[in-house]
Amino acid sequence: WNRTRALLSPAAPSKVQVQSVDNLRLAYFARTGIATIRGVVILNSPMLFVQDSTGGVYVKQRATLPLKVGDEVEVTGTVQTQEFSSVINDASVRVLWEGIPMAPVAVTATQASTGKFDATFIEVQGRLTAKERGPENTLIIDLEEAGQSFRAVMNPGRSSYVFDRLKIGSRLNLRGICAVDPSFTHNLAPFVLLLRSSDDVSVLAGPPWWS
Numbered sequence: 491w492n493r494t495r496a497l498l499s500p501a502a503p504s505k506v507q508v509q510s511v512d513n514l515r516l517a518y519f520a521r522t523g524i525a526t527i528r529g530v531v532i533l534n535s536p537m538l539f540v541q542d543s544t545g546g547v548y549v550k551q552r553a554t555l556p557l558k559v560g561d562e563v564e565v566t567g568t569v570q571t572q573e574f575s576s577v578i579n580d581a582s583v584r585v586l587w588e589g590i591p592m593a594p595v596a597v598t599a600t601q602a603s604t605g606k607f608d609a610t611f612i613e614v615q616g617r618l619t620a621k622e623r624g625p626e627n628t629l630i631i632d633l634e635e636a637g638q639s640f641r642a643v644m645n646p647g648r649s650s651y652v653f654d655r656l657k658i659g660s661r662l663n664l665r666g667i668c669a670v671d672p673s674f675t676h677n678l679a680p681f682v683l684l685l686r687s688s689d690d691v692s693v694l695a696g697p698p699w700w701s
Contacts, residue, residue, distance in 0.1 A: 506566070511609075512544030514569050514576040525578070526566040530592045531557050532611040533667045533686060536645065538583075539609055540565055541592060546609030546667065548577045555583055559686065560591040574605035574670050594665045599635035603680035605670045613665045614683065615694065616640065618658055629653040631691075632679075633662065641675070642666060642683040644691075652688035659697025665690040 506526045514525060529542035534557045538549040549565055557563065567581030594613035601607065602614055616633030624630045629644040631653075642664050644653065656662070666683035669675065674682045685691065 508564070510544040511540075511542050511547045511576070514547065514578075515571050522568055522570060524566065525569045526564060527578070528562070528564045528586070530589060531559050531561045531563060532592055533684060534559055537684075539611075539667050539684075541609070541611060545575065546611065547575060548609055548669075549581045549583065550577065550579045552580050552582055555585070557583070557585065558588070560589045562586045562589045572671055574608040599633075599638040599640050602640065602668050602683075603638055603670075605681075607668045608670045608681075610668055611665070612668045612683070613663065614640075615661065615663050618656055618660045618662055620658065621653065621656060631656070631662075631664075633664075639679055640681050640683065641679045642685055642691075644685045644688065649685075649688040652691055656691075656693070657697050660693050661695040663692045663694050 508526050508528050511527055511529065527542060529540040532541045532546060533539040538551055539546055540549050540563060564584045564586055565578055565581050567578040570577045570579055592611055594611045595607065596613045597607055599614055599616055602612060616635040618631060619634050620632040622630050627646040629646060629649055631642040633640055633642065664683055664685065666685040668681055669684055670681045
């Protein structure tokens with residue numbers, strides 16, 4: 491308990507040189523190196539994503555901490571550049587203070603498919619075309635908007651209740667972390683939306699009667 495409390499207690503920012511998330515790819519495009527960023531937790535399970543005012547980053551922790559969405563954190567680790575964003579590997583994470591969850595950026599499915607919003611918390615709309623249960627009972631939703639297809643993924647549990655009641659053809663509003671890397675999309679869609687919970691899905695309209 492004492493260790494957990496210490497991890498979550500507000501900490502003074504360190505005096506290390508802090509970089510913006512957007513600068514990681516510019517600074518480490520042709521090499522690897524250690525970098526430190528500060529941002530807000532936008533996804534804490536089953537993986538960690540942190541976002542600052544310039545973009546988001548996937549963080550692979552050295553040791554898993556009990557973080558909450560909205561926590562302001564400082565992350566230090568080895569930068570690995572990718573086509574559209576970066577990953578921080580072997581990362582140590584310090585909680586600076588508790589905060590409030592970040593608001594999503596409203597984009598279209600076409601905009602999200604460009605990769606510009608990779609690892610960023612976004613809000614997007616789409617028409618439900620199919621749904622299935624994937625590996626480890628994950629809940630997979632296929633959507634289409636203005637000719638652009640994409641997927642959304644939820645963890646099982648409480649989300650199963652909402653998932654089972656979604657009707658094909660319904661128009662949905664979704665909030666989640668945009669991921670375009672093939673390790674997430676498996677080349678089945680231009681991007682995948684990683685949903686935090688069933689609260690990130692809302693039905694705007696049911697399926698049209700003629701369907």
